[in-house]
Amino acid sequence: MSVPRNVRATGAALAVGVAATGVVACSDQPPRAEVLRIALSADPQCLDPHQAPHTESLHVGRQLVANLTDQDPTTGEILPWIATDWTVSEDATRYRFTLREDVTFDDGTPVDAAAVASNFEDLRALGAKSPFGRSYTKGLRDIATPDSRTVEFTFDAPSAQFLQATSMVTTGLLAPATLAATPEERCTGGLIGSGPFVLDTHSPNASTTLSARTDYAWPGATATHSGAAAVDGLEFVVMTESGIRSGALQTGQIDVDTDVQAQDEAALSGAGVPVTARARPGVGYTLLANEQSPALSDPAVRRALVHAVDRPELAAVLSPHETYATSVLSAVTPGYTDLSSELTHDPDRAAAELDAAGWLPGPGRVRVKDGRPLTLRLVFAATDTRSPVYEVVQQQWARLGVDLQLIPLDAGANSEAQKNGDYDFVCWAVTRPDPVVLDTLFSVTSASNPNRRTEPGNIDVLLTELGRTTEPAARQQLADQVAREAIGQGHAIPLFEQSAVVGAAAAVNGVTFDASSRPLFYGARFES
Template sequence: MSASRIVRAAGAVLAASITASGLAACSDNSTGPRSLRIALSADPQCLDPHQAPYTESLHVGRQLVANLTDQDPQTGEIVPWIATEWTVSDDATRFRFTLRDDATFSDGTPIDAAAVAANFEDLRDLGAKSPFGLSYVSGLRSIEIPDARTVEFAFDAPNAQFLQATSMVTTGLLAPATLETSPEERCTGQLIGSGPFVLDEYAPNASATLSSRTDYSWPGTTATHTGAATIERLEFSVMTESGVRSGALQTAQIDVDTDVQAQDESALSGAGIEVFARARPGIVYTLLANDQSPALSDPAVRRAVNHAIDRPELASVLSQHESYATSVLSAATPGYVDLSADLAYGPDRAATELDAAGWLQGPDGIRVREGNPLTLRLVFAATETRSDVYEIVQQQLARVGVDLQLVPLHTGANLEAQNNGDYDFVCWAVTRPDPEVLNTVFSSASAGNPNRRTEPARIDELLDELGGITEPSLRQRLTDEAAREVIDQGYAIPLVEQSAVVGTSASVDGIVLDASSRPLFYGARFAS
């Protein structure tokens, strides 16, 4: 669940070693069709869009699958894709979709109602292997297939977020033959999709190669291109070092860097490289407190940490396209409200709260209670690109007597620590252009539950109510209450509002960012 760029969707940031193979994977296009060479900042790890919550895997997966619906990145409106029309019951418990009749998977099988039903049943059956998908289909009671072009979903309780969820990469449509294979096989590339590109090869920690479908003719309503993709091959290469990606882009060894870092922007612009960006909707880059932590089980300590952070100071290490957080939701998220007042810097208030909680200043400046120092561990991946933000936060917390220990871990150890709750803090960001993203992270019943809460709380009541409301003004009120509640209780300690920042060579045009700020290469083309 997405970290330095998004928090890799569930917070587990991926690691990959940069080797010569990273550059070697970029073909010189001397023979065969010209490839669009794209750099990823980490290994996708799992290419199955139904399972993987990681930024890089979803960058690849977005090219492979079509969805029931699309979402307009400008207006947030849900518009047709595979579904030509739909109806939603007044109580948001039944969703009926009518499908187009000309779309197929890349193996030639039709995208019909039975195939759509199988995809959503797969999300439910994957369970915790699909943390996002499981939240999207929560409460799904049945799927009915009146005919080959009609599919109807029935939920036990109102599920207002479901329509928007049908536009997310995680609900992208895979062929029945793929769904019959094991989750492990699908992670390593056994995929038959419904989108404009086909997966040819995936080499973990190195590359993924895709080719265009000559028969593709069902783009989403927001697409400006029609027919088969203009570019015949996409070559994704794993390059974990931002400087290596920047250099490769300037020397034309790659055409696209999907994750331009702040320190490289001026050099790229000076070299004539186009750098464009879009704020990521959803949950901002946020410290998430472990409720099982001896110190952080106290909301007063969590609130003190929040007040000890000077967010404007974090801007010094951010991209010019990014900003410090003003809420737990980014400003690009439908339902966002500025909660800067709740995040105001207040070191004196933080000190007072810690004193009242029994954490008193020790001789070395670190607060102590009953002989135990106020030491908190922030666990993250060793490849994390936001470590400079962490270092500033570490310095700020030290001013009020909190010892924040930064604990970078290799991929496996990081995943294990986060899965086992072996941390005081983790840092996630989760991309979704809908306020229901709050449910994915902060519900005690969510598959992720980084707060490790075991007992329902007020936030659960608010999120449950939000999930059943479609009326705009009431939905906005509940979104506001939920966002304030997670900040007030210290479940979320927002830091920075991240953006997708993409660099492209002058020879490439037509790349756009979708409603989730993921790059789309369907309409990309080389300059003549």
């Protein structure tokens, strides 16, 4: 008797990249668990959602934690989850949440006001270890717990972004026992969460297994499923090669590929494997200059490079579900305005600006100044699937006399280089369905500060006002000003808008996306 498609082996019984075959004996034994096998394109690096900024980490973390609030992916409306209701002061300095009474962590301890307060205190205490958390709790002065079902947050200044922040994976709720562990211990596992799945095992660079929590009964308002998860468990497996993931999906070795690449979509379609995509809100893939770099300390050089990019030409190496950038923010982000006119490809203008800055054509077709060639290093992870985009930009800048060197590094070396500023450019994307995402990258006081700026400028003044402003029209105007300043000063060189492109076997239904376009597997199920 052949194995039915929806009867899945556990991680221990099925090695990564090897198809499951065999026979099932007729007996009274219960069927094996239904485990959804999900491929990640890179190692999660750190499982703790409070710390992790990486996409793969957050894919796993999203399944493990519940949040105070939920966010409607279509309207952006903030809706109940662990908090049943809330009030916000007129000046957005005080937030008061009322909690459900029936929620517990995996270890049975209650998700009460004290536990919620501890989670947000943890985000503050992590500091630079939590670049997103530091942004979400910026200006947080005090957390009070008048009773077990009420938690109050008070900010030093208006914090227009905080309510939306309570729906993000990074503010997901972890048990006090987990928070007592060191940040390093939490990265490697042992997490006790509040979501529909429980963390079982984690093997770095290999796999992470989760099991469905049988008593889960508090889905968010946007959930399309209720009760325990529809499958018995999840197994996330690391498969860095897109072609291997595509082949494994076509042959049934995996059930979901969380990072389908453009070159694989036709093959998947031909094999009858559905591909679903959703644009990611926030800052799209953007080159960020190290402004302490000798050449890039000059805003004229950075501005020239903005106009040296032919963005429509990038479409040749993008997914059909993605498009080139028309602003720093992606088009699905609240507060987006089309700034295409500020991102025009104008090689003559770029050349004139470089000439005026003293970078003149030199030997080998590379511009020089004071005998130094205009050679710039773009540092990125060797597992980065966007290297074809970087290669196109490299070719475009070469026509202008700019030598862009692509430096792929292993995960550890890449983290060290970015932490120490050992680069001329990095390329980042930050997902958040709120325009205050701009503060995460461009504030001089942010935990990340990839521009390596040391002195506040006009953009910092604008970002402060954006963070304090709740009136929609005024907030929109400020978001536009920040985006224009980021482009005009060359802090940002936008390339393209990313999308979550997920392939799931035809027998798998119920995979959905949250408001940040992260896949949700709570309601995923096998159809016979």
